[in-house]
Amino acid sequence: MTVARSILLFVLAALAEIGGCWLIWQGWRESRGLWWIAAGVVALGAYGFVATLQPDANFGRILAAYGGIFVAGSLAWGMAVDKFRPDRWDIIGAAICLIGVAVIMYAPRATD
Template sequence: MQTLIVYPAAAVAEIAGCFAFWAWLRLDKSPLWVLPGLASLALFAWLLTFAEASMAGRAYAAYGGVYIVASLVWLWAVEGAVPDRWDLVGAAACLAGAGIILFGPRGA
């Protein structure tokens, strides 16, 4: 259950950190945007350590689906572009895959 809280929080931290660099390098914002961006990326990495997965690679793989959905929410909420049906279908497929990776039965 903790992972269901950690993944969305990590996604917001990662997207915000990456967007800070995007804003600096692509939107001609001040280089000072990098400072909160770095802090946000460090928070992202720290948050992922709380994922309830036995292996880091599995935690990261499952997180990928949540990241994709969060990126489309960011696209809509921050950048003002509404995701189209293909964005939504692709995100649903990725989220289903993340669920399989995270919650699938494992042998001993």
Template structure:
């Protein structure tokens, strides 16, 4: 379930940030920020649903999911296919996220 929450949070964050990008960089209407703000609020809420003892660890592990999701957005929404360096970087980030989330803890 954690992956589903992280994926939903990543999509909400990317969509929210893209709304601001569209307004400021693509000359879209300022009304784009309305759903953008809603999407960013949804992102923050979804991260509170992750079953983890500490917020910082939750956010750190989420970072890897966000990076991989951003590259999927690049491909799906912007029609730019990630190259091998993008994929390698995302794989390293996902490995780091897994270590942070599931690494053995002594306390």
């Protein structure tokens, strides 16, 4: 159950961070206004809190692994929201990142 919880938290963090960045992008670059930017700032703040809920106590490990989730999640967001079409290198790169996440977060470790 810990792995499932961790993955869920990574997905929630990605939605908050990527969504927050997208809202700011829309507010500024697409001239949708300050409310979009404000919503993006709130979402980015939520991302910061969600990351603290991970069961692992090591900040560096959580953020390093989350980087791989961010890469894959950004491509998925682009596909779903902006109709971006990744090429095979995007997909291969994201797969490599997700393998890295699995190794960093879920590889068996000796307890101290």
